[in-house]
Amino acid sequence: MNQPPTAGRPDCPHCRGAGIEVKASGGEFARAAVCSCVPVCPVCDGTGRVDLLQDGHPAVARCRCRILYDRAGLFDHAQIPARHAKSTLESFKKNEGTTAGFTKAWAWLEQYKPGSENRGLVLWGKVGRGKTHLLAALLRDLVFRHGVETRFIEFSRLLLLLKEGYEKGVSDAPVLAEISQTPVLAIDELGKGRLTDWELRVIDDVVSRRYNAMTCTLFTTNYAPAIATGSLPTNLATGADLAQSLGDRVGDRVYSRLREMGTFVEMGGPDYRELRG
Secondary structure, three states, rough: OOOOOOOOOOOOOOOOOOEEEEEEEOOOOEEEEEOOOOOOOOOOOOEEEEEEEOEEEEEEHHHHHHHHHHHHHHHHHHHHHHHHHHOOOOOOOOOOOHHHHHHHHHHHHHOOOOOOOOEEEEEEEOOOOOHHHHHHHHHHHHHHOOOOOEEEHHHHHHHHHHHHHHHOOOOOHHHHHHHOOOOOOEEEEOOOOOOHHHHHHHHHHHHHHHHHHHEEEEEOOOOOOOOOOOOOOOOOOOOOOOEEEEHHHHOOOHHHHHHHHEEEEEEOOOOHHHHHO
C-alpha cells in the first residue's frame, strides 16, 4: 500500500533526510521549503487531497504528505534570522566551556511535551558564546520534530516594531497579543539597550503576559543571573558587561518571574567571533 512521503532521502546533501531545506534566501529571515528530493506523493498525486468515505458518504481529507509543507510554513512563521539558517544542534560547536550548557539545553528539548505546560530556558553568558545559535536550533527542532508554533524575536526588534506602530498611529495590541499567545516564544538579547522607563514597561508587559498564560518562553541574555542590586555602569558599545546582573537590568519583579518561568543555563567558553578571526 502506498504511503505519503513525510521525509526526504537520507543521503540528500540539502536536507539530510529531513525533507525540508532551510536557506538564508537573501532576505532578513531564513526560509524553509520542501526539498526537491521528496517524491510526488503517490497517495494524492501531489494535490494534498484524498477521497474517502465518511459514514458511508464521499468526503475529502487532507493528505498526510502536507505535514512537510505545514512545518516549512511554521518555520517561516518563526522568523529566525537569515544568519542562523544553518544553525542546528548538529552544527553547534561544543568546547569545554559550552558543552555543559548545550547538554542542559538538549535535555530540556528531549523533555519538551507539545500541548503541555513546559518550563522555559534562560541562556546566559558573555557575547559570542553561541547563545543565539542554540536558541535558533532549539526552535528549528521544535518545529521540524513536533510541529510546534514558535516565534523568534530580538528584544531591540520588538521595541522597533512597537515604535513603528506608534508612528503610524497603530495600537501595540496586535504585536503584544501575538507575542503573548505564541506557544513557544524566543526573546534574544534580553536586557540589551538603554532600558528607559518605556522599555522596562515593555519587558514587564511581555514577561507578565507569558507568565500569566503559563506559556513556554526562551531567552538569551549577556547578563548573569542575580538579585537586583541597583544601577551600575554598563558598556553600551558591546552590551557584554556582566558587572550588572540581569536583575539590575530588568528589575526584581521581572527577574523573579523569569526564575519561576524557566531554568537558567550558563554558556561559557571562548568568544567564537574572536576564534574565527
